[in-house]
Amino acid sequence: VRLPRNVSPAAARRRSLLVDVVLGILVGIFAITVAAGIGVVGFFALLCALVVVSWYLIEGSIRLARRKSRR
Amino acid sequence: MVRPMATATVDPPSRARRRRPPPQRVPIWRRGRRVLLFACLFCLGAAALSWLPAVSGSRNLSISIASVEWLRSHGGNPIATQIENWYYQLNEPEKGGPTLTSLPQVGDGAAARIEGEGGEGSGEAAPYSPRDVNPLIHPKLPGEGVWQKAGAKVGPEPPVLLTTFRSDPEYPQFVAGVAWMSAPRTELVYTPGTAEPPEPLEGRGSGEVPPGMRKRLVATFNGGFPLETSNAGLIYNGKVVETMVDGIATVVGYRDGGFDIVKWESGTKVPKNVLFAKQNLPPIIYEGKLNPNLSDGPEWGETVNNATRVWRSGLGIDAHGNLMYAAANYQTVESLAKVLKAAGAVRAIELDINEDWTSFISYRHPGASEPSNLLPEMYRSPERYLVPDERDFFAVYLKPKQPW
Numbered sequence: 001v002r003l004p005r006n007v008s009p010a011a012a013r014r015r016s017l018l019v020d021v022v023l024g025i026l027v028g029i030f031a032i033t034v035a036a037g038i039g040v041v042g043f044f045a046l047l048c049a050l051v052v053v054s055w056y057l058i059e060g061s062i063r064l065a066r067r068k069s070r071r
Numbered sequence: 072m073v074r075p076m077a078t079a080t081v082d083p084p085s086r087a088r089r090r091r092p093p094p095q096r097v098p099i100w101r102r103g104r105r106v107l108l109f110a111c112l113f114c115l116g117a118a119a120l121s122w123l124p125a126v127s128g129s130r131n132l133s134i135s136i137a138s139v140e141w142l143r144s145h146g147g148n149p150i151a152t153q154i155e156n157w158y159y160q161l162n163e164p165e166k167g168g169p170t171l172t173s174l175p176q177v178g179d180g181a182a183a184r185i186e187g188e189g190g191e192g193s194g195e196a197a198p199y200s201p202r203d204v205n206p207l208i209h210p211k212l213p214g215e216g217v218w219q220k221a222g223a224k225v226g227p228e229p230p231v232l233l234t235t236f237r238s239d240p241e242y243p244q245f246v247a248g249v250a251w252m253s254a255p256r257t258e259l260v261y262t263p264g265t266a267e268p269p270e271p272l273e274g275r276g277s278g279e280v281p282p283g284m285r286k287r288l289v290a291t292f293n294g295g296f297p298l299e300t301s302n303a304g305l306i307y308n309g310k311v312v313e314t315m316v317d318g319i320a321t322v323v324g325y326r327d328g329g330f331d332i333v334k335w336e337s338g339t340k341v342p343k344n345v346l347f348a349k350q351n352l353p354p355i356i357y358e359g360k361l362n363p364n365l366s367d368g369p370e371w372g373e374t375v376n377n378a379t380r381v382w383r384s385g386l387g388i389d390a391h392g393n394l395m396y397a398a399a400n401y402q403t404v405e406s407l408a409k410v411l412k413a414a415g416a417v418r419a420i421e422l423d424i425n426e427d428w429t430s431f432i433s434y435r436h437p438g439a440s441e442p443s444n445l446l447p448e449m450y451r452s453p454e455r456y457l458v459p460d461e462r463d464f465f466a467v468y469l470k471p472k473q474p475w
Contacts, residue, residue: 009095020102024109031114037146042118049111052104 121145131458136427140461144269144299155425159379164401170243174212175447177248178219178233179435198228199391201251204414208237218251221433222289223441226474230256230289231433231467233445238399238410247399247410248445250290250431254392257289257467259330261307261322261347266461267297268305268312278459280466285439287468291456292396292431293384293423294463295322295351303350306341314339320354320420322386323347328470332388332418349463355385355408356419365405377404382426386465387416394467395419398429400448428462430455437475 035041125141126134143151204216221231230253238247265278304315321335324347334354355362384398385407397410411419430451435441442453456464
């Protein structure tokens with residue numbers, strides 16, 4: 001089955017999101033497999049998630065502030 | 072009025088032929104960040120499946136302690152230890168400062184012996200009781216180092232005595248609590264907790280002092296490092312639970328009811344007369360002398376440094392075979408050993424460290440009523456071992472048919 005090449009931007013976004021989710025799960029499975037235990041994985045995953053979520057939040061709030069200042 | 076039918080004269084723009092603009096390419100670092108977030112969420116979900124039952128199943132542990140224990144037992148022991156070390160180094164106490172003017176009241180308030188009565192060399196008929204502890208700091212505070220009866224209305228041979236004294240001349244505000252338990256009058260029982268030692272374990276019990284035994288209960292105290300962090304052995308009910316290690320300090324209970332603290336030299340086999348044996352690190356006192364390696368790091372286990380000042384507890388045995396338990400906050404391995412030596416221990420083992428695990432509880436009346444902690448700063452409930460507890464512990468009972 002070949003995926004259609006000429007798709008709408010929304011469909012392209014959904015497609016890349018799906019690819020990223022699958023990649024994320026694969027990375028997670030790899031981490032769980034090689035780590036000393038699920039505790040270590042959970043600990044570092046929590047730290048990483050906190051950093052990445054804060055990054056998203058800071059980025060989003062900067063974007064929002066810029067939009068407001070343009071108006 | 073009849074509306075004329077529309078006739079298609081103009082072709083709509085053909086979608087098939089129109090080229091879409093190429094979709095905006097997302098920068099690769101944004102994709103990478105998103106992948107990382109999904110990986111983290113996946114791992115967190117997997118960890119939560121293990122963590123949730125661990126913390127919800129803990130009956131008398133706070134969620135934070137249960138989480139640290141979960142982390143330790145799931146490969147994160149080095150992480151937890153490192154964080155603990157940083158925490159304790161940041162909160163290290165300063166030397167000196169004003170000295171105390173009084174000590175916490177322990178026991179029944181009745182001195183165990185009057186000057187000149189009992190003790191060594193005071194006549195064969197007099198029951199043995201330990202000499203009061205020579206204080207490490209002078210001048211001595213009222214009651215410092217004086218043994219007090221733990222139980223109310225006990226006879227002339229109290230099974231448990233308690234005392235407090237300032238533990239370190241460089242830190243005059245720290246108080247050590249010490250308990251003495253009579254060998255002729257008591258027996259020591261190793262009791263597994265609900266989670267420590269881990270499965271498989273035959274005859275675990277309910278992780279608390281059995282209700283049927285409480286009428287003879289005089290004291291309970293914490294049982295030493297978990298097997299995962301002690302890297303040492305355990306014998307329970309005469310069977311090897313974890314392989315014994317030669318040269319390690321061991322609390323041994325014999326089938327005839329006796330007990331001792333030894334440096335284990337019996338190899339991996341169980342001697343016939345041994346009922347239980349719990350190992351924990353090298354001896355801190357042996358043959359009446361402090362271990363010369365007390366200031367040496369690695370041999371003191373996969374836990375906070377030996378020189379880090381934390382709550383520490385230890386168990387010693389005096390020259391007459393009586394047990395002595397000591398605990399205090401802000402102790403190093405060395406200062407704890409000095410406390411036990413000052414109290415009269417000739418062999419000693421370090422037990423648990425950290426405030427979460429250090430407990431010595433004595434019971435004022437038969438039936439385990441009016442339990443009280445050795446030191447008021449011990450924050451675990453005095454009821455700790457009367458309800459199921461995760462960790463293993465030792466219970467001290469009066470021998471059968473012994474009067475209170």
